[in-house]
Amino acid sequence: MKHMNKTHIIDNKTHIIDNKTLDFSSKKINRNSQKQIRIVGTYISDQFGELWDKSLAVLINEAVNGVIKSVSKNHDFDPEEIEAVFIANMASGLFNNQLHLNAMVSQIFNHYPPAIRVEGACASGSLALITAQNALNSGRYKTVLVLGVEKMTDLNSNEATKVLSSASDYDFEYGSTFPALYALLAKAHMHKYGTTREQLSAVSVKNHRHAINNPKAHFRKIFTSEQVSKSSMVADPLRLLDCSPVSDGASAVILSTKEVGNLLNLNKKDISKSRRKNKIISYENKPKIIGFGHAQDSLSLANRQSLTSLLATKKAAKEAFAHAGITHNDVKVAEVHDCFTIAEILAIEDLGFFKPGTGGKATLDGKTTFGGEIIINPSGGLKACGHPVGATGVKQVAYLAEFLENQDKIGFKPPSGSISESKLGLRKQKFQYALAHNVGGSGATVVVHILEK
Amino acid sequence: MQFNPADYWRQNKNWNNFVGKTGKIVFVTKIEVTSPELQEYLPYCFAIVEMDSERYEFMSEKGADLKKGDKVEFVLRKTAENDRASLINYGIKLVKID
Numbered sequence: 001m002k003h004m005n006k007t008h009i010i011d012n013k014t015h016i017i018d019n020k021t022l023d024f025s026s027k028k029i030n031r032n033s034q035k036q037i038r039i040v041g042t043y044i045s046d047q048f049g050e051l052w053d054k055s056l057a058v059l060i061n062e063a064v065n066g067v068i069k070s071v072s073k074n075h076d077f078d079p080e081e082i083e084a085v086f087i088a089n090m091a092s093g094l095f096n097n098q099l100h101l102n103a104m105v106s107q108i109f110n111h112y113p114p115a116i117r118v119e120g121a122c123a124s125g126s127l128a129l130i131t132a133q134n135a136l137n138s139g140r141y142k143t144v145l146v147l148g149v150e151k152m153t154d155l156n157s158n159e160a161t162k163v164l165s166s167a168s169d170y171d172f173e174y175g176s177t178f179p180a181l182y183a184l185l186a187k188a189h190m191h192k193y194g195t196t197r198e199q200l201s202a203v204s205v206k207n208h209r210h211a212i213n214n215p216k217a218h219f220r221k222i223f224t225s226e227q228v229s230k231s232s233m234v235a236d237p238l239r240l241l242d243c244s245p246v247s248d249g250a251s252a253v254i255l256s257t258k259e260v261g262n263l264l265n266l267n268k269k270d271i272s273k274s275r276r277k278n279k280i281i282s283y284e285n286k287p288k289i290i291g292f293g294h295a296q297d298s299l300s301l302a303n304r305q306s307l308t309s310l311l312a313t314k315k316a317a318k319e320a321f322a323h324a325g326i327t328h329n330d331v332k333v334a335e336v337h338d339c340f341t342i343a344e345i346l347a348i349e350d351l352g353f354f355k356p357g358t359g360g361k362a363t364l365d366g367k368t369t370f371g372g373e374i375i376i377n378p379s380g381g382l383k384a385c386g387h388p389v390g391a392t393g394v395k396q397v398a399y400l401a402e403f404l405e406n407q408d409k410i411g412f413k414p415p416s417g418s419i420s421e422s423k424l425g426l427r428k429q430k431f432q433y434a435l436a437h438n439v440g441g442s443g444a445t446v447v448v449h450i451l452e453k
Numbered sequence: 454m455q456f457n458p459a460d461y462w463r464q465n466k467n468w469n470n471f472v473g474k475t476g477k478i479v480f481v482t483k484i485e486v487t488s489p490e491l492q493e494y495l496p497y498c499f500a501i502v503e504m505d506s507e508r509y510e511f512m513s514e515k516g517a518d519l520k521k522g523d524k525v526e527f528v529l530r531k532t533a534e535n536d537r538a539s540l541i542n543y544g545i546k547l548v549k550i551d
Contacts, residue, residue: 235499
């Protein structure tokens with residue numbers, strides 16, 4: 001139930017938004033205070049999905065070990081390079097009856113690095129990333145690990161729905177579910193712009209097609225538009241295949257402001273630790289985080305200025321692009337927060353890739369896939385790759401870092417069913433920048449990251 | 454459902470701001486999948502509703518068929534089905550006015 005005494009505050013807040021919408025003139029970004037942050041290690045669980053054999057602790061252990069191993073192919077990265085750990089998780093207390101995750105991660109290391117848990121619903125991962133980045137920019141640390149994890153499938157779908165609904169406004173939105181909140185956004189978008197059922201389905205069809213080439217995706221299966229449109233109703237107009245799944249999974253990155261990292265010499269395990277640190281790895285060619293933005297909006301939909309866009313996305317994107325010194329026109333690949341099909345349409349409009357009201361048509365016309373104007377969610381997105389909530393924001397950045405880093409070596413094949421590779425000359429396409437967009441709740445928290453090869 | 458009497462009492466204080474008043478549906482969805490304590494009410498509507506130029510969000514009674522623009526009344530109804538030993542939860546719901 002809505003608190004009546006909040007009305008006055010809301011009135012004032014609306015007034016402030018009206019006068020300062022997207023005005024960042026008072027928030028100059030001091031690039032001199034920003035250090036060059038490189039993504040020197042990445043890890044995404046071997047598989048997102050219903051991982052019955054893996055507990056929360058196992059997922060965390062695999063992520064820590066996996067990201068450390070990823071730094072160098074030939075040598076072991078020295079774990080003591082990790083000066084602090086930032087862990088993202090939404091609801092392990094409710095899903096797994098396990099809290100105090102920061103200690104759970106820190107104890108994996110022999111040197112017990114300082115660890116902090118960050119929670120911001122589905123944006124927990126990206127919030128942990130920017131918390132880590134702020135710590136790096138402050139100079140307190142030079143190399144940190146950011147880990148996102150969620151173990152969701154030990155509860156049935158109704159129980160999971162209840163846990164996830166705790167990210168909405170409990171007092172104001174009693175009776176709601178997350179599909180219902182996004183369904184209201186879909187209704188508003190359809191009403192204002194004429195967005196169609198077919199356009200919503202096109203998002204799901206495209207992202208499932210992308211996931212075919214992602215061996216880690218929760219669902220690697222092609223769906224037709226008709227199958228999406230006839231799947232069971234969850235909250236009108238959103239159907240089952242409009243919704244991202246409940247997934248288990250973990251992801252991690254190692255961020256560093258250093259130019260080189262220390263490696264262990266495995267052939268000299270028997271000598272003192274100080275003498276083992278005789279090899280280094282250069283971070284020179286590792287992808288960089290060149291911009292990030294973070295913005296908030298009201299927790300409840302009723303207090304939003306608009307229901308046909310997420311203001312926090314616009315603000316976070318504007319900040320990130322200003323920080324990076326590029327525009328949306330420079331970005332040709334992005335992982336956006338498609339927790340529901342309408343969410344991707346809102347995202348690609350609010351990020352500036354397409355004009356308001358045209359995101360659905362652009363998707364249906366093939367402009368958001370390989371060979372189009374921009375590749376949206378090459379991993380399959382939350383919709384098909386999966387959505388282990390706390391892991392998602394970190395996974396987006398880890399995936400894009402791997403995408404940028406590996407493009408020269410392996411090229412990128414269009415998923416089966418899309419336009420032929422030869423026709424598009426995709427192997428010649430180079431991606432310099434990539435964008436990650438992570439949303440908490442129904443748009444109350446948004447973080448945008450921009451990466452450069 | 455675990456129920457917090459103190460939280461329930463705090464909510465009760467706001468009921469008189471709504472009960473008996475009317476509003477207009479801004480946008481509405483019909484929910485077919487929900488959390489365990491609300492299963493009994495499926496399907497129900499969840500709507501953004503406008504009253505006195507302010508917007509609120511409420512659920513409807515079971516089986517309601519609300520549409521954008523409908524006029525609704527705020528009523529006091531049970532909001533969760535508990536076991537017989539528990540307190541009965543009440544809260545504000547929406548009912549269509551013909």
